[in-house]
Amino acid sequence: MDTIRKIAFGGGCHWCTEAIFLSLKGVQKVEQGFIAATESASSFSEAVIVSHQEDHISLKKLIAIHLHTHKSTKDHSSRTKYRSAVYVFDTSEINEVKNILRSLQNDFVDPLITQVLLHTDFKPSEEQFKNYYYSNPEKPFCERYITPKLNKISNDFSNLIDKEKLSRYPLTAQK
Template sequence: MKTKNSETITVGGGCFWCIEAIFNEINGVEKVTSGYTGGTVPGIPTYREVCSGKTGHAEVIMATFNPDIISYEDLLVIFMTGHNPTTLDRQGADVGNQYRSVIYYHNEKQKEIATEVVKQLAPYYEDKIVTEISPAETFFAAEDYHQNYYKNNQSQGYCSVMITPKLDKIRKMHADKLKPVSM
């Protein structure tokens, strides 16, 4: 449900399934779509093409959120603590430029906030943050089977080994930012 006051955030930090699962739990996030952006190859990229690392696209999520509930800055802090922003073109076993850590800003205010968040978080990491901050480019939604992947495949090996621990970490670190649990 998109509200009148919705804004957009586009970020990538490894496999989009992980980032999508995190953003789906954040209060104020209205919709999350996994997809691809930042590539140099013409046409609509496919998962297979992006995974080859030859298109230049990053696996990202694009989310709409209500800034009256959650700020862009808070979303970036959650994003930056939900993956390792110090590894170039890599998150765990996922290696290649399609898994780069990147913030795609949609306006100058987002660029300023992103730059400031990275600067503020830098002292908390032993290694240098390598997260790109780049202007938003054309976004291509990933194939349907990638949408809500964690929700639909929680018992799958990758989900239980890679995504569940990230969610557990986010749930502890950012408990006050999560959607209310319905019983």
């Protein structure tokens, strides 16, 4: 029997992040919204909560995909709204995630700025914004920002992609 595990990710627009994780095998549910954490990260930031089957997709692979689909090495003025983070739901997960981040640093020239934070609160997005990409793939925002990220994971992580779901969308037809 598959174990379902929850982890949360923030880094860029939650519409983009949601589409990425909804496109993966082994992901059971993606909840889009705003997450607050402890201490200096107590303000709400755009993020998603991902429920996944560990037997189908590992935490390390999820984190790798997350790091490669947002600016995980760049600080910028919108980091309060778009905090680069992996949110854990139990303090026992902090060291595991930090170790994964250390092991993935070799994939990047610049140092990762992604934080490991303890989730404290979640506010879901309004219903009209949930499943945004798969409801609106032709919208200019989707074509400009989300489709390129889905193309990237389709190329770089092809064995983890739910090809049936993505086959309904013209990923290479980006402008």
